[in-house]
Amino acid sequence: MNKLMQQHRKRFGDFEVIEFVDESEIAKLRAKTDVATPLTLNWTWEYGSEVEELRALYEKGKVNQWNAERDLDWSIPVSNDEWVLSPEASMLAQICRLMGKDEATQKAAAFDELGHTLSQLLHGEQAALQLCGQLTNVCTKMDEKWYSASQVADEARHLEAISKFLSRKLGTIYPISWACRASPV
Numbered sequence: 306m307n308k309l310m311q312q313h314r315k316r317f318g319d320f321e322v323i324e325f326v327d328e329s330e331i332a333k334l335r336a337k338t339d340v341a342t343p344l345t346l347n348w349t350w351e352y353g354s355e356v357e358e359l360r361a362l363y364e365k366g367k368v369n370q371w372n373a374e375r376d377l378d379w380s381i382p383v384s385n386d387e388w389v390l391s392p393e394a395s396m397l398a399q400i401c402r403l404m405g406k407d408e409a410t411q412k413a414a415a416f417d418e419l420g421h422t423l424s425q426l427l428h429g430e431q432a433a434l435q436l437c438g439q440l441t442n443v444c445t446k447m448d449e450k451w452y453s454a455s456q457v458a459d460e461a462r463h464l465e466a467i468s469k470f471l472s473r474k475l476g477t478i479y480p481i482s483w484a485c486r487a488s489p490v
Contacts, residue, residue, distance in 0.1 A: 347445050359448040366455045373466040383474035385416035395419075420471060424479035427467045434460035 354360045383389060386409070392398050395415035402411055437460050440453035471478045 342439070344439070344442060346442050349445060349447055349450070352447050354448055355446045356448040359446075359452045363448065363452045363455055366452075366459075370458070371462065373462055373469060377466060379469070379473060385413045388412055389416050389419050416475065420475040420477055421479045421482070423467060423471055423475070424477075425482055427464065427471060427478065428481045430460060430463045430467060434464055 389412075392402070392411060392415065395411075395418050397414035397418040398411040401414045406414075434457065437453060437457045440456065441450045444450045444453055468478065
């Protein structure tokens with residue numbers, strides 16, 4: 306066990322971390338873009354309202370949709386020269402501080418950490434979009450289909466807003482992290 310542990314020990318400044326990362330598995334996962342999924346369609350020929358509560362949510366959603374391009378203020382500057390989040394909220398900034406790094410390095414670390422975290426959220430939102438898109442197929446009532454379709458549009462807005470923030474304000478979108486991946490297919 307000690308020999309195995311030694312192979313995975315790495316230094317991060319004054320800290321030691323132990324990683325068990327299979328880079329080939331990560332590369333295979335990142336290269337995989339197509340995932341086979343079963344698809345069953347549930348047709349309904351009843352177009353009237355059958356589930357009043359869902360119809361009400363659907364109607365409310367149509368009125369209150371937001372637009373990521375129009376409703377968010379993209380003129381607000383974001384820079385790694387400023388704290389993009391509380392210094393205490395950033396593990397990398399705290400590690401840099403403990404290592405005696407200057408405040409500019411701590412800010413840059415927090416900026417980078419935020420970019421990585423939001424990138425992982427972005428990839429999760431894409432999964433939510435794809436899964437919600439399939440929901441309309443399994444719904445048996447038209448109100449369910451309409452409401453699930455509105456959820457697809459909402460997930461698309463999440464993807465749009467996060468991807469624009471990452472590319473416009475943080476300057477990068479990180480690939481999916483090995484820690485965020487699902488169990489092997």
